[in-house]
Amino acid sequence: MSAAGLRCPGCGSSNIVDDDLYCQAQLVCVDCGSVVSEGTLADDPVGGTDVSYSRTTEVTRKPCLNLIKGLERVKEICRILRVSSEIEDLALTHFRQAYEHESFINVTLQRKELLAGCCVFVSCRQRDWPITLGTISCLLNADQTLVGGVYQNMMKILNIQAPFINVTDVIEAHVQEYKISTQHVPEELAEDSKVLSKRAVALVELAGDSWIVTGRKPLPIMMAATYLAWQSLNPNKHRLKLSLDKFCQLAKVQKRKPATTRITELKEVLCKLGRELPWVREPVTQNDVVRLVGDILEHRHTLLTRALRTHERAMEADCTQTFALNSLTEEVAPSQISESRDQTANASSVVQPCPNTRGENQEGDGDENHQSEDPEPNWGKRVLFAPPCVLHAKMRRVERPVQNVTGDEEISDSEIDSYIRSPQEVRDFAQMQKMASCSDIGKS
């Protein structure tokens, strides 16, 4: 409405001007000062102002919606796992604390869900509730490496320590998963889970004592222990014939590839102990050790002591024998060693004649590869039980380090030219690339 043509309702004057008050448009009569008309407060955006109420005037902060959802997820996971209320409360506390940190406040919802799972995991560990990261990954339907990453990040932020999971505690829960009771499989293949679990625990303890467990993922070891326990509880021909693959299919669990290697390693250890059984006359091999597992596990501590003692005696006997041989061939041995082992001083190889020459004798013709190895496989062969990677050490190519490099040497032109194509080669290469791309287009 324009100022012209308006009359002030108070005094009837037509002298009306625009006199805006802050953002409000107003028409005011000059003579009497009354406001003829006023507009709405300017520029109110549709749907409320830019500054929301919650950020200005609201006194109590409501918790973020995703935080509420995250806490619900934590409770859900706790209920699925049926953990105690103490663990649930601890998990909720950890989640609230970690959520506020900058590493987790502005991340994807998937990562926040993984955080929820990790909080439950660490709370279970802190209260000695046996659970593995694999179970949590399964529950969250996420890749174990991703979950591991979030877990380590969370531990750093919360600055807490989590005690170790004992494999023997977890294995009881693990064995429950196997569907091999009488209602699932035929009589000769069925087994009671409590009995199975007890034997599997004994096998895992034996594995722990003989360096099979440390450094390895727990799940394949548990699978191997369960399989061997199942076979040994009733070693009839049906069970012995069934491979790990078929066993997993039968029990409806997913097979883990490393479990096959763990079975071999466990059987090796069982063979070493089986040999010490006084009532066993024939040599013990991997094929027939399963029948002896029950006896071995029952007397494993005694057998371990006996095996170590036998091994010690064998080492001593070997030592004195090779020392006698060594004194006869002393001129030959050091020169052989010094030829192939140019890294170690001659003196040190002679100082330890026993293990080195034992190694030589063991490997037979003493070919270069074996002797140029550093002492690593030798120490493995000296002891009865060692981590399997040491017992079956991979042959590694020994890189000869470049001597006397200062970094500031002259670089000759010819050397550099060997890395650059000549113009003719460039043209040929470009042509070949064109032809290759044409033929690709032709094919597609």
Added chain:
Amino acid sequence: MESNNDEALDIIVTNVVATFRTRCHLNLRKIALEGINVIYKPEVGKVLMKLRKPTITASIWSSGKIICTGATSEEEAKLGARRLARCLQKLGFKVRFSAFRVVNVLAVCSMPFAVHLIDFTKNNRPIASYEPELHPAATYRIKNLKATVQVFSTGSLTVTGHGTNTYP
């Protein structure tokens, strides 16, 4: 666990990572066309160039930043980097070798005994951490040296840390 204090341990440096800048833009397609032993990765925007002596793999970006890996000593890394810069100069780029810095050094060592990782970690908390489901080694972080030692149950150790950085 036997530990023989009289045995010398070989600590072998297996990898040195260094970076430097050429202070000029590099045409990756030209390098891919005229260089031998190069792999062009257009999806990532870099070229991989492998040198024979010393055995070094270099990642070359068009901004002129280059990362060299595979050397077995810091001096070798510098020599390889210089060789690479000369190579790029010969290809026609106005390269100025600058900001050479050794970023990471990796060494391995082997103990003649096995290590019980759980006991080791329990005795060295919170410096050591071990998660068997994630990684087979225990990680031992030395804060003041900014180095990380990974301890395996077989007695092997890998040590990762900064270089000496004594280059101008």
